[in-house]
Amino acid sequence: MLRLVHGDPRAAAEAAARLTARQRTGLDPLPTEPGALAPELLRALRREIRTLPDDTRQLLLLAAADQHPAVTHAYLRAVAAARLDPRPLEDAEASGVAHATAAGVVFRDDWTRIAAYEAASPAGRREAHRLLARVLGGPGERAGRSWHRAAGALGPSGRLAAELGIAADRARAAGQPTLAAALAERAAALCPDPRAEARLLARAAADAWRCGQPDRAHRLAARTDTPALDGILALRAGNATEAFGALLTAAARQQRASEATELLALAAEAAVYTGDLRGCREACALARRRGIPPPGILPGLAAAVEGDYEQARDLLRAAAAPTCPGADPPLRVPGSTPTLLIHAGMAALMLGDHTRAATATLRAAARARADSTPVTEAQALEFRVYADFWTGRTSAAEAAAQEALRQAYATGQDNGACHLRAALAMFAAVTGDEEACREHAAAARAQALARGLGLPAALAQWASAFLDLALGRFPAAAARLRALAGFGPGHGHRAIRHLATPHYVEAAVRTGDTRVARAAHADYERWASAVDSPDDLALSARCRALLAPGAEAVEHYRTALDLHARGTRDLERARTELLFASALRRLRRRPEARDRLHSALEAFESFGAPHCAAQARAELRALGTPLSAPAARDPAALLTAQQLMVARMAAEGATNREIADRLALSPRTIDHHLRGVFARLGIRSRIELVRLLDTP
Incomplete structure (x- = not known):
């Protein structure tokens, strides 16, 4: 709402009071026209503008027309070309409406600019746009010239619509999606051909979505039937299950191989969000029929679903390769879209390579920022937080998740926001914030189940289970993780179930139920051996230690810690030390147990994991080690x-x-x-x- 009203609290208060019940709950898009958002505020500002002299209003109109939808920097040239006297602007300065600068006119706020434009007659606005169009003609000014020519048009014009469509394509290629959206929408309004109009509306909706205008995108999309656009909007803000089918249909119809590849990559994301990874096989089959290589993580996921972990490893490594500076073949970032870079980060996460995952997602976010597409930037940050979290940078991950959550809500990506709230539930579980964990997990799971989002649903369930585990509620943790193993697409996720295996084994051992845990560990061991990730191998060794009797566990723990030393998951290394120390205490190997506990305690305190630290202190007390009061700290x-x-x-x-x-x-x-x-x-x-x- 604040974004739509340009951050003005007066307009926000008026607009909020005018919303329907469905708009207030997010079921319908918000109005996007200023007159529908805050008509009373606009009327008051128009009255203020109309009290000014005619010459002042003419200058303000010209400046306002020059500044929307993008500044075309034609105002000063237009004033000179029309031989207008700039001195009447002194009246606007005296009233506080606007003031002149060397670069043009600066309005008091955006709503005053809108009022200055709307206070003029339609004929006056058209004349202002025609004047601005006449002085634009230099390099890089074609889009602005086309916009002003179209704004000065009296009615439909196929020639102007075609000119605007070309200008929109150029603005899009130049990384100006906001201008491209405005140009394409205006082209559709002037287009006399219904089929061409539908194509232009679809482009305008896609551009509006990319530049972070979700309500305008939904309104424009409702006026056209485009499977690709429907699939993208459903993936980010609707039912992800429906998104997969729409994106697959669009990829099958798309003539351009590059665009079909991008749509298949988005279909893979839909499969990831829903947890229906078997859909990746269908997408790969379509790619083969189209004669294009399956993009991103698609082939790797398809192989993993089939249980061919060695092939999945090789395919995922190929998907992650563009992010590695020393990769062979060399880095292919210039040819990689932000979407495929996000896929590279996801592939690296699956392989346990968190450094590469961080690099990929940061590059994807940077590319999206350079392209002025905040939607994609928020998506990249969704997966960036995983890399920070696993490497023990919990505070950094939480701060990044909060910022990504803000961006996701601002750009209308409710499904991404749901995923981020599930991530925040996991961070709260680690930091011992039980109430925040429960609140984030409940909100994420409720929305996830309503939209078929198996990934955040499973992550929220895992967060609750981890909290139970950290608090020593082992039967509850085991029950939650056992249930997670049984949840199908839309309710659970195979990758999250796999990642949670070490925690399930720990909870199961604590409750004395190891039969299912042994089977889960066998599959985890097979994957860890295939990808050869030190972190996964360390956790697998920890599982073996937990499942081993008595003294046999010691060597497995030592192996796990040796592997952790080569990995990046420092929080899990600390948990391994805690479990190892507990086993050493039971074996009456007290000095070594004490050393391990002190190391684990220091790590938990640095990570801000108080419940895990409390477990380490309890073990130290069981050893008879006195705990001194903490020194005064920040x-x-x-x-x-x-x-x-x-x-x-x-x-x-x-x-x-x-x-x-x-x-x-x-x-x-x-x-x-x-x-x-x-x-x-x-x-x-x-x-x-x-x-x-x-x-x-």
């Missing part, structure tokens, strides 16, 4: 990542409601966080909190 070091974020916002003066809105949590959860902050810091008020956090 107050921020005593808080979890989420608590620290809440504390800083509270110290800056934000209310509980404002903090809740910014973090996508409830005010009740924020109150719970603040009580925890006060308890950990030994304070009683926000005033004391401000003093503590301001202390150098």
Whole structure:
């Protein structure tokens, strides 16, 4: 809403009061025209503009026309060409409406600019656009010239529509999706041919979606029947199961091989989100029929579903290769789209190569930012947080997830937001924030089940199970993870079930039920051996240690720690040390157990994992080791990542409601966080909190 009203709280308040029940709940797109958003505010501003002299209003109209949908920098030339006197702008400056600069006119705000444009008559607006079009003709100004020519047109024109369509293509190629969307939409309005109009509307909708205008994209898409567009919108903001079918249909119809490849890559993403990985085989078959290589992770996923882990490994390595600076063949970033770079990051994650995954997703985000496509940038960050999380950078991952969540909501990607909330549930589980974990997991799972999103549904279930495991609720953790193994597409996900195997084995061993755990570990061992990832092999060795009797476990634990030393999953290394120390204590090998526990405790405290740290302290107490009181430290070091974020916002003066809105949590959860902050810091008020956090 704030984005649509240009961040103006007056317009937001008026627009919010005018929304229908379906618009308030996100079922219908929000209105996108200024007159439908805040008509009362516009009327008041138009009245203010009309009190100004005619010459002043003419200059303001010319400046306003020059600045939307993109600044064409033609105002000063138009003033000179028409021999207009710029001095009447002094009246606008005196009233605070706008002021002149060396580059043109700066309006008080966006709504004043809109009012200055709409206060003029239709004939006056057309004349202003024609004047601007006449002075544009230099290199790189064709798109602006076409826009102003079209805005000055009296009615439909096939010639102008074709000119605008070409200009839209050029703007799109130049990385200007906002301008491309406006040009294509105007071309559709002027086009006399219904079929050409539908094509232009589809392009305008796709451009609007790329540049982060989801409501405009949905409104334009509703006026045309385009499977590719329907599939993209469903993948990001609708039912992902329906998205797969629409994208596959669009890929089959697409004549251009490059665009068919991109659509198949998106179909693979739909299969990943739903958890119906068998759909990857269907997409690969279509690629073979079209005579194009299956893109991204498609072939690797298809092989993994068939159980051919060696082939899956090779195919996933090929998909991840473009991200490696020393790859052979060399890095192919210039020819890789952001979508395929995201696939490369996903492939690296599956292979346990978190460094390469981080590189791929960061490059995808950078490419998307350079292309002015915030939609794709948010998608890249979804998978970036996994790499940060697994390598123990929990605080960084949580901060990145919060920023990605903000972008996902701002660009209308509800499904991506659902995935990110599930990730935040996992971060909260690690940092011991039980209430935030439950809240994020419940919200993510409810939305995921409604939209067939097996990936976030499974991740939310795993987060709840990990929290139970960290709190010592082993039967509950085992039950959740056992249920996860039985969930099909739309409710669960094979990859998440696979990743959760080490935690399931731990919970099952703690409850004495190892029969199913042994079978799960056998499959995990087969995959770990195929991909040869040190982290996966370390976790597999830890599973063997947990399932081994007595002293036999020791060598397996040693093997696991040796492998962890070559990997990047430091949080899991600390958990392995904790489990190893517990086994050593039971074997009465107390000195070595104590050393392992101190190492694990230090790691858990640095990662901000208090519940895991509490388990390590309990083991130390069982060894009879006295625990000294913690030394005085920076107050921020005593808080979890989420608590620290809440504390800083509270110290800056934000209310509980404002903090809740910014973090996508409830005010009740924020109150719970603040009580925890006060308890950990030994304070009683926000005033004391401000003093503590301001202390150098």
